[in-house]
């Protein structure tokens with residue numbers, strides 16, 4: 001069976017050049033980067049090269065890049081590290097958007113249980129945080145604002161530069177989770193004007209379990225992982241050298257191909273979107289305005305998203321839903337809920353996220369099988385047609 005992978009926002013296949021570099025690293029760069037002898041210094045030199053590659057992707061200074069175990073750790077470090085560092089100043093308020101990844105939302109929930117005040121900003125129906133909502137939420141005791149650069153479910157790009165400027169005016173730090181934008185669209189820390197930025201290798205053809213946090217020079221975080229003086233005492237533990245090197249190569253590849261690949265993916269994504277809207281009745285795209293080029297999220301009226309995901313999988317097409325099935329009930333997508341969509345629309349949406357290997361022929365195949373699958377699922381439900 002022909003298998004078509006349209007779930008690149010979940011993870012991407014590892015690029016061949018990344019695999020090669022990681023294999024060589026495992027074989028040849030096995031020294032501990034903290035060791036003073038030849039083997040250690042060789043690993044350290046490789047690590048420094050990877051740090052420069054990551055820094056080049058985001059327009060940063062290499063000394064500001066700290067390797068982590070991925071996006072989740074970077075988000076935790078940014079939020080917990082800033083909150084704990086600022087606690088003595090009396091700033092006990094944290095702000096984030098309601099459409100953040102769980103890595104941010106659950107970290108904020110944990111801090112709320114320890115007495116932090118947390119404000120979650122609403123988004124409009126296009127899936128964007130408005131500067132006005134942040135302006136209204138900021139107070140003199142706001143320690144940190146965290147708003148993602150691109151949303152993982154619907155792909156919308158947030159007005160981070162504008163939001164970060166508002167936070168700065170009130171003396172609050174600004175963190176952006178750029179896990180879904182880094183490597184797909186230009187991410188430049190200086191023009192974004194942020195203080196902290198998270199990224200993850202496996203979202204742009206690097207390995208899982210490798211990521212980085214960018215910490216603007218002068219910003220002090222309390223370390224999340226304590227121990228030795230690795231990463232200039234910002235993240236303890238012997239570095240995952242092969243993972244970091246894989247991240248570095250992935251960053252280089254993404255930078256080299258960004259413009260052409262973004263154009264190619266946007267054209268494929270638009271072809272998919274138009275095809276679905278034309279060929280399948282009762283469909284609508286969730287999220288509008290500026291989006292990452294590889295993502296679309298589509299509602300299928302009177303269809304349970306999980307059922308359509310399984311039907312597509314049986315046809316060899318891999319997609320995902322923002323809603324999750326837990327203990328037999330379908331949990332609505334928190335992103336679509338935050339956008340104010342009615343309950344049925346938060347449970348009937350499918351995310352298609354495209355990537356390097358996808359072709360026009362694959363997109364046309366998906367568009368051609370969808371009408372039949374949707375029709376079949378609809379014939380099995382007795383829910384009345386909604387306007």
Ligand SMILES: Cc1ncc(COP(=O)(O)O)c(C=O)c1O
Nearest residue numbers: 070071072101103152179180200
């Ligand atoms: C927006 C966003 N943030 C954070 C993460 C977590 O990254 P990781 O899987 O590297 O922990 C993801 C992964 O799905 C994501 O999409």
